[in-house]
Amino acid sequence: MSKYDKLTTNAVGRTVPQIINGKEAIPFMGVGKYKPTGRKYAPPISSCADYPADGNKVVASLRDALIRCGLKDGMTISTHHHFRNGDLVANQIFDTAAELGAKGLTWAPSASFECHSPLIKYLEDGTIHHIEGSMNGALGRHTSEGGMQGMGILRSHGGRYQAIQDGDLHVDIAVIAAPTADPFGNATGDRGPAACGLLGFALADSQYADKVIVVTDNLVPFPCVPWQIHGNYVDYVVVMDQIGIPEKIISGTTEITKSPDRLLLAEMTAQFCDEAGIVRDGFSFQAGAGGTALSIGIYFAEMLRKRGMKARFARGGSNKYLVSMLEEGLVDYILDGQTFDLEGVRSMRENNNHLNTSPFTSYNYHGKGNFASMVDVVILGATEVDINFNANVVTHSDGYLLHGIGGWMNCLFSKCVILPIPLFRDRMPVIRDEVTTICGPGELIDVIVTERGIAINPLRTDLIDKMKGSSLPVKTIHQLKDEAERICGKPALPVLSDEFIAAIKWVDGTVIDAVRKVVK
C-alpha cells in the first residue's frame, strides 16, 4: 500500500492526494460545500448476555484487556489527550502491543505531546504504521523527515468527532484513561489523583469504537458519578498504579504572560474588540491557552467590571482566570472543552454553571449545528498567516510539522476570528506571501493583530468601517508584511521535497492541504 496516490488540486489551490493510506479522500471543495450523504457509522450491536451481570468488568491488566479485545495487526487504537504532557497510558499500550508482536497499527490520539516521543521507536520498527490525530514536537520532526510508514493525518477536535461519527476513522480499540471509574466502566475526569476535569475528547471513542477499555488509578464502587463516560459503552476496566503525572497534566501555557510584547498584543486585541463593539453586555468569547490569549481575558474582565456588564458565556479551555470571572459574576457560564489547571478542575466539579462539553456539542461540523459559530469573538494563534489571510498552525516556515490543530479550525466559525501574533519571531516573519500549510482559509479569518499594526480582512467591511478614526494602528496586510521584511530581510522559500508525509483534514473531512517531507 502506498502512502498516497492520485494527486489533484483542491479549492484553495493546494496539491493533495485523493488516496491516503489506501483509502479514498475528498479534496477540500470550499467552506460549507461538501455535503455527505448516507448514514452515520455504527459500532456492532452488543448483548448483555456477554457481559457480567454484576457489572464487574475489571480485568487483570492492560495486556489482558488488549488480548480480550482481539488486538491484531493493522488495528486502530485510540486515546485521548486530557492528561496532556503527563499521560502515562498511551506509551504503555504500544509497549504491550509490541510485546504481543502486533504490527501496522494506527494510533488515533485526540492529540500527542512531547511525552509520547518514545513511540518513535514503534514508528521505526513497524508496530505503528501511522498516526491520525496530531504529531507534535519530536513526533512531528520524525514524521517531517519521512520517518512514518504511512501518511499522517491531522484533524481538528471537531474533525476527529466527525471522522469517527462518519466512519472515516474506524476505531477498533479505544483506551480511555479515566481519573476515577467504577467496575462497570462509568468514568469521570473531575476527581481522583490524576484529575483532568472532563473526558470530552473520549466521547466519540466510547460511542463508536468496536471495543472500549477504561483504565483508571482510582477505582470506586458503582456508581461513579458524574458519569462523564457511560459504562454501558465499556467492555473492560483496568486498574493501574498511576495513569498520569498531575503536575504535567496542568498545561504549561496557562499563566498570564509577563512578556511586555505579548501584553501589548493582548491589550491591542482587547481594545480592538471594544472599539469594534464586540465587548458588550451578554457577549461571548473564547480565548486559547496561550499566555497572550489569557491576558486578553483579563482585559475583558476589567472592561466588564468597570461597566457593570457581564458576558453570557465563555468557551474554555478553562483556567483560574476564567474561573475567577465566573465566580465574580462577570460571566454566566463556562462551556468547557478542557481544563488547563486545578482551579478549572475544581470549578467544574463544584459549579453547576461550569459545564463540560465535548467536540460533539462544540465543534462537530456534521451535526445539526454546534456552539463554535455562536461565539462572538475567538482569539487564536498561528505560526504563519499569508496576504490572503490564510493561516497555518501545524508547520513552521522551515516546513517542519510541529503542532496539532486542536480546536483551532472549528473556532474559525466564530462571528469574529482574531489572531494576535508577533510580526516576527526572532527573525522569522509571520506574514508570508503564501503559508507553508493552509489550515484555515482566509475567508474565515477576520483580524490579524501584531505589535506593529492591525490588519482587517477586506471581506469584513463592517469591521473596517467601525475602526475608522481609531487610535489603533490599522494597516493593510501587505503593509505589515513589508514592515516585517524591512526589519528581517526577505526570507527565502524553504526547499521541500515532492514527497508528502501528512494530510490536513478540514472540519468536514475533506483534505485542505498536505505536508511535504523536509529536505535536510
Next chain:
Amino acid sequence: MATIATTGNKGKGVRSDCSLTLEITQQGGIQTELISKVKVLYGESILRLCHEILTFYGIEHARLTVEDSGALEFVIAARLEAAIRQLTGDEKEYLPAMLPQNTYQTARDRYRFSRLYLPGNTPSLMINAGIHKPNGIILDLEDAVAVTKKAEARFLVRNALRALDFYGAERMVRINQVPAGLEDLDYIIPHNVNLILVPKCESADQIAQVNRRIAELKIKNNIEGNVWLMPIIESALGVLKSLEIAQSDNVVALAIGLEDYTADLGTRRTNEGTESFFARSMVVNACKAAGIQAIDSVFSDVADMEALKQNVLRSKALGFDGMGCIHPRQIRVIHDNFAPDEAEIDKAKKIVNAFMEATEKGLGVVSLGTKMIDPPVVKRAQRTIDLAVSMGKLSPGWRDAFLENQKA
C-alpha cells in the same frame, strides 16, 4: 596578535543574537560554517553578508563559524566587525544603512517622563523597545554590559543607532564613566544620537570634557544637530556639585542614581526614600535653578505596579519631571502618573482661556478673576494643555466645550 576572536552571545535563552568565531588564516580562502535556527529562510543571506564584510576588510583567508539564534543583519555585522577589530585593529567601519526615520532631532525641553534602559549588548531587548512608546530609549554601554563585552557592545550600539527603528523615542546612549567613556563617544556621536547620559558625574569639568570631545567629533563628521547631555548624579560629591553640573553647556536634565548614591552614603535604599530625601531635593533644586529637567532614579521592582505608582507620585510631588525605567511595563504607569491630573488640567484650561480671551480683546494684561497672570504661568499652562492633548486626556477642541460649560 591573537588569530582567533569570539564575539556575541549564544546559549539557552539567547535570542536575536549570534556567537561568532573568526580565525584569520594564511591560505585556503574563506571557509564558513553556519548553525542557525533560521537557516532555511536566511542561511544564504547570512553567509552573503559575512563574505561581504570580510571582503570589505580585505580578508581573503579565514575560518568563520556563526552560531545564530535569529540575529538581524545589523547584529551579525556588529559581531563580525568586533571580531575583525580584535584581530586586525583595522579601524575602518562597516556601517549598516541609516534608517530615514532615525534622523530626527529632539528639543531641549521635550518631555522626558520615561526613558527605558536597554543593555547595550543584548539585541533581543532592543528590537521591540520602541513600540512600547517610552519618551526615550537608552542604549547602555555602562553597568548593563559586562567588562569583557564593552568593546563589542560599542559596535552593536552604533549599528542599532543606525538600523533599529526607535519609533520616535529620544535616542539616548549611556557612556562609561569619564574619562574611559570619552572613547565611547567616537562610536556613537556620528550616528544621530540625541542625548548622552554621563554616569557618576561629580564635576562640571567632566561635562566640559564630554562637550569638548563631542564638539571635535561634530566638526570631524560635519554634524550640525544638537547632542544633549543628561549627567547622572550618583555620589555624595555629585549631589553637592549638582548646581555647577546642571549649569553646564548642553545639559538638559540631571538624573539621580540612588543605588550608587546610597552605597556611597553607606546606607540602604528603602521604599520610603528618607535616606535620599536630601539628595533628591538637592538635584531638583539645582535643576530648577538652572532651568532644566530633574529625572528620578529607576524603580527596580518590575512586578509591583502599585508601588511604582506611589513612587512616581512622590517623585512628582518633589518636583521631578520624569523617571528611568528598566521594563516596558513601567512606561504606562510612569506616563499616567507624571501626566497632569484633572485638577492641573482644569486650572490650565482656565489660564489658557483667559490668555486667549485677552488676546482676542487686544488686551496686554491677562487676568483670571481678580488675579493678574504672568507670561511664564501662561506658558506653563499651555504646555500642560498640549501635553494633556497629546496623551489623549483632553480633546484638541477642548475650548469649545469649556466655553459652553462656562455659559451654562
